[in-house]
Amino acid sequence: MTELRQRAVREPDAPPEDKESESEAKVDGETASDSESRAEPAPPPTSVDDTPEVLNRALSNLSSRWKNWWVRGILSLAMIAFFFIIIYLGPMVLMMIVMCVQIKCFHEIITIGYNVYHSYDLPWFRTLSWYFLLCVNYFFYGETVTDYFFTLVQREEPLRILSKYHRFISFTLYLTGFCMFVLSLVKKHYRLQFYMFGWTHVTLLIVVTQSHLVIHNLFEGMIWFIVPISCVICNDIMAYMFGFFFGRTPLIKLSPKKTWEGFIGGFFATVVFGLLLSYVMSGYRCFVCPVEYNNDTNSFTVDCEPSDLFRLQEYNIPGVIQSVIGWKTVRMYPFQIHSIALSTFASLIGPFGGFFASGFKRAFKIKDFANTIPGHGGIMDRFDCQYLMATFVNVYIASFIRGPNPSKLIQQFLTLRPDQQLHIFNTLKSHLTDKGILTATTEDE
Amino acid sequence: MLELRHRGSCPGPGGAVAPPPREGEAAGGDHETESTSDKETDIDDRYGDLDSRADSDIPEIPPSLDRTPEILKKALSGLSSRWKNWWIRGILTLTMISMFFLIIYMGSFMLMLLVLGIQVKCFHEIITIGYRVYHSYDLPWFRTLSWYFLLCVNYFFYGETVADYFATFVQREEQLQFLIRYHRFISFALYLAGFCMFVLSLVKKHYRLQFYMFAWTHVTLLITVTQSHLVIQNLFEGMIWFLVPISSVICNDITAYLFGFFFGRTPLIKLSPKKTWEGFIGGFFSTVVFGFIAAYVLSKYQYFVCPVEYRSDVNSFVTECEPTELFQLQSYSLPPFLQAVLRQETVSLYPFQIHSIALSTFASLIGPFGGFFASGFKRAFKIKDFANTIPGHGGIMDRFDCQYLMATFVHVYITSFIRGPNPSKVLQQLLVLQPEQQLNIYKTLKTHLIEKGILQPTLKV
Numbered sequence: 001m002t003e004l005r006q007r008a009v010r011e012p013d014a015p016p017e018d019k020e021s022e023s024e025a026k027v028d029g030e031t032a033s034d035s036e037s038r039a040e041p042a043p044p045p046t047s048v049d050d051t052p053e054v055l056n057r058a059l060s061n062l063s064s065r066w067k068n069w070w071v072r073g074i075l076s077l078a079m080i081a082f083f084f085i086i087i088y089l090g091p092m093v094l095m096m097i098v099m100c101v102q103i104k105c106f107h108e109i110i111t112i113g114y115n116v117y118h119s120y121d122l123p124w125f126r127t128l129s130w131y132f133l134l135c136v137n138y139f140f141y142g143e144t145v146t147d148y149f150f151t152l153v154q155r156e157e158p159l160r161i162l163s164k165y166h167r168f169i170s171f172t173l174y175l176t177g178f179c180m181f182v183l184s185l186v187k188k189h190y191r192l193q194f195y196m197f198g199w200t201h202v203t204l205l206i207v208v209t210q211s212h213l214v215i216h217n218l219f220e221g222m223i224w225f226i227v228p229i230s231c232v233i234c235n236d237i238m239a240y241m242f243g244f245f246f247g248r249t250p251l252i253k254l255s256p257k258k259t260w261e262g263f264i265g266g267f268f269a270t271v272v273f274g275l276l277l278s279y280v281m282s283g284y285r286c287f288v289c290p291v292e293y294n295n296d297t298n299s300f301t302v303d304c305e306p307s308d309l310f311r312l313q314e315y316n317i318p319g320v321i322q323s324v325i326g327w328k329t330v331r332m333y334p335f336q337i338h339s340i341a342l343s344t345f346a347s348l349i350g351p352f353g354g355f356f357a358s359g360f361k362r363a364f365k366i367k368d369f370a371n372t373i374p375g376h377g378g379i380m381d382r383f384d385c386q387y388l389m390a391t392f393v394n395v396y397i398a399s400f401i402r403g404p405n406p407s408k409l410i411q412q413f414l415t416l417r418p419d420q421q422l423h424i425f426n427t428l429k430s431h432l433t434d435k436g437i438l439t440a441t442t443e444d445e
Numbered sequence: 446m447l448e449l450r451h452r453g454s455c456p457g458p459g460g461a462v463a464p465p466p467r468e469g470e471a472a473g474g475d476h477e478t479e480s481t482s483d484k485e486t487d488i489d490d491r492y493g494d495l496d497s498r499a500d501s502d503i504p505e506i507p508p509s510l511d512r513t514p515e516i517l518k519k520a521l522s523g524l525s526s527r528w529k530n531w532w533i534r535g536i537l538t539l540t541m542i543s544m545f546f547l548i549i550y551m552g553s554f555m556l557m558l559l560v561l562g563i564q565v566k567c568f569h570e571i572i573t574i575g576y577r578v579y580h581s582y583d584l585p586w587f588r589t590l591s592w593y594f595l596l597c598v599n600y601f602f603y604g605e606t607v608a609d610y611f612a613t614f615v616q617r618e619e620q621l622q623f624l625i626r627y628h629r630f631i632s633f634a635l636y637l638a639g640f641c642m643f644v645l646s647l648v649k650k651h652y653r654l655q656f657y658m659f660a661w662t663h664v665t666l667l668i669t670v671t672q673s674h675l676v677i678q679n680l681f682e683g684m685i686w687f688l689v690p691i692s693s694v695i696c697n698d699i700t701a702y703l704f705g706f707f708f709g710r711t712p713l714i715k716l717s718p719k720k721t722w723e724g725f726i727g728g729f730f731s732t733v734v735f736g737f738i739a740a741y742v743l744s745k746y747q748y749f750v751c752p753v754e755y756r757s758d759v760n761s762f763v764t765e766c767e768p769t770e771l772f773q774l775q776s777y778s779l780p781p782f783l784q785a786v787l788r789q790e791t792v793s794l795y796p797f798q799i800h801s802i803a804l805s806t807f808a809s810l811i812g813p814f815g816g817f818f819a820s821g822f823k824r825a826f827k828i829k830d831f832a833n834t835i836p837g838h839g840g841i842m843d844r845f846d847c848q849y850l851m852a853t854f855v856h857v858y859i860t861s862f863i864r865g866p867n868p869s870k871v872l873q874q875l876l877v878l879q880p881e882q883q884l885n886i887y888k889t890l891k892t893h894l895i896e897k898g899i900l901q902p903t904l905k906v
């Protein structure tokens with residue numbers, strides 16, 4: 001039972017029948033100690049085989065190894081097709097999907113915590129975990145989304161009040177949850193309750209903040225959402241393929257099935273894929289323009305003049321590549337240069353998110369986070385590499401692409417006191433004059 | 446060993462039967478024998494069992510050595526143990542309060558350093574408890590990584606907040622400009638390095654322990670570092686925003702203890718059996734009165750009332766300004782029933798005193814929940830005190846546990862009700878934009894200000 005069958009992303013050979021492994025996962029997940037093989041009396045309901053009957057029957061002839069490979073393959077294609085459909089449906093649907101994924105990931109991780117600590121019977125705890133999820137989401141949505149809906153919010157009186165006192169309201173809601181937690185402490189279960197409290201908060205920190213960063217990125221322009229996610233997915237698949245065909249040297253003790261060949265092959269393949277994908281996508285306005293909320297039509301629009309980042313420019317090829325390709329210059333979108341940075345991060349650092357999740361699964365002796373997706377495990381299994389990526393893209397955009405949002409700054413400026421406004425105005429004026437941007441002539445315009 | 450002698454920070458009323466500091470050491474012996482017998486099995490499993498066992502099976506953490514200075518002990522050797530401990534607590538309380546006054550006198554920069562020092566010590570205390578709970582002294586890299594994460598998060602927060610206040614100073618130095626502009630990216634890169642180091646440091650038999658310590662570190666950072674930065678931000682608003690809340694919490698501790706001592710009868714909460722409703726309510730009323738008076742006294746002085754600014758010419762912090770309306774005496778008409786009592790029609794108050802009522806109310810009603818949380822935490826991990834830094838009182842965390850919620854509340858209160866966004870932050874962000882954007886904004890602002898009549902249109906000669 002100590003053999004941990006890892007269903008990590010890049011396994012070349014498939015684990016045996018789903019059904020056997022589930023029962024083992026059931027027992028592994030629950031007992032804290034390896035050496036005891038007692039069966040748990042009341043297993044949590046995580047391990048039912050979800051593979052649809054249809055698939056099961058269609059593939060019943062093949063051996064178990066190939067059957068699993070087919071199940072994984074079909075589900076991968078299904079997920080990718082689903083992704084395309086959602087992109088087609090627009091930003092609003094994407095936002096909702098991100099929310100749902102977030103909630104499901106939260107649910108999966110919390111369920112693992114319950115299993116680990118046998119804490120189903122703790123009073124109030126499930127209510128409190130979900131309540132905290134609600135509070136933190138409310139806080140984040142209020143902080144970020146209202147900026148985009150500024151005009152709408154200003155119009156409606158109740159929304160305006162909610163927005164003005166937003167932090168105070170969120171804090172009060174959180175405090176209520178905190179006080180409920182303190183009041184719910186039961187004598188024999190203090191440690192368990194504190195563990196679950198800590199577990200909930202760390203989960204919130206990981207899951208909710210990342211999903212809001214993803215939504216931020218989405219609002220910058222759908223290309224900032226699609227390219228990073230596709231790079232991570234591509235890296236998964238490419239590293240798996242390269243490892244399958246050429247894999248020889250193990251990469252890290254934590255995931256014994258990953259190899260250096262897969263890692264490096266995946267890196268190059270992902271960079272190339274990123275370049276091609278950004279070339280294709282930069283041509284379309286619907287991907288490139290920031291998502292804006294149009295007050296008149298009361299919906300999201302993606303219509304704008306593409307910024308310099310998405311206009312073809314000529315680049316001189318360095319001498320070494322000139323001889324290879326035979327061209328002097330090449331026309332590229334500047335965004336493609338950025339996509340190289342994004343793909344590099346996705347291939348080099350993204351896997352650390354996967355290793356973290358693998359270590360987590362080994363630490364708590366679970367095979368998968370859940371069994372939501374047949375052949376793949378839970379939602380978290382699919383999204384574990386994405387977390388670092390979302391933060392990186394957000395930080396990248398904030399640091400290198402654009403600074404603070406000018407319209408937001410103007411809004412903040414308008415809420416200041418007159419003397420503060422005057423002070424800032426004068427400082428800005430002297431700064432601009434020093435830099436020579438503002439001269440006597442420009443001031444008259 | 447199961448009798449928990451509780452030395453919570455909000456001192457329980459009903460008698461100062463706190464044990465003398467030495468007793469805790471005797472409990473250490475049992476703890477050792479229990480752990481060594483299990484060394485053969487997988488270490489993860491041992492701690493796995495620890496999670497799911499009931500509280501009573503978990504061994505007690507051996508507390509650290511008694512640190513009461515020798516002089517005090519000799520001076521008080523004559524008294525019985527109960528009074529001796531009471532005296533030690535009293536003397537140390539007075540010492541801490543005088544240190545507090547001394548540092549206030551020395552100025553805001555010293556206060557900032559003090560807050561930082563306390564934050565580091567609190568972090569150290571909580572992490573040490575984590576190490577003891579999980580016997581994880583031998584984990585490779587872990588202490589380094591915890592301190593590294595502390596450094597990263599502090600760097601991030603200091604860059605986000607303090608840099609705004611030093612905007613003029615920062616504009617002068619080119620390297621600092623670079624650090625500020627790419628601050629988030631640099632902080633993220635630093636954090637990521639720590640994260641990757643953690644992943645690479647995972648050792649086969651210790652996965653669970655390492656993940657626990659990782660989560661423990663992060664939750665501790667979330668609590669201690671964010672709160673201390675909120676405290677510093679409150680401080681920059683004006684020292685009164687720092688002093689009045691902290692004093693209200695301290696006053697609530699002391700008066701609730703005294704009321705409970707003299708009048709305490711009905712227990713308040715099972716978690717802290719020494720707290721009583723009489724102490725709670727009595728503490729509430731005295732704290733409101735105390736806050737009211739303290740606000741009145743402090744509002745007179747520019748030193749306390751003005752936002753802290755960094756002047757580049759004198760290269761130091763100055764607190765000089767025109768006090769806002771919040772700190773100018775105003776007449777309020779009394780409601781009729783108070784008129785009859787006080788025989789005055791109006792009263793001169795600082796508007797800040799009204800706010801101080803809100804702050805004191807929070808400090809007395811919700812602040813104790815922070816104390817209950819810490820008590821629950823200590824019971825859960827079977828420790829008597831967070832540490833033994835302050836003789837008679839326990840660790841720094843024991844003194845500051847009620848303060849944490851207060852700092853966040855004051856910060857949220859200020860941003861919601863007192864002032865809007867921070868002007869220096871707006872300026873900071875303006876200066877970072879692209880020149881064309883700055884020019885556009887300049888023009889927009891100019892039109893807006895002229896419309897509002899704040900700025901007179903320049904006349905062409």
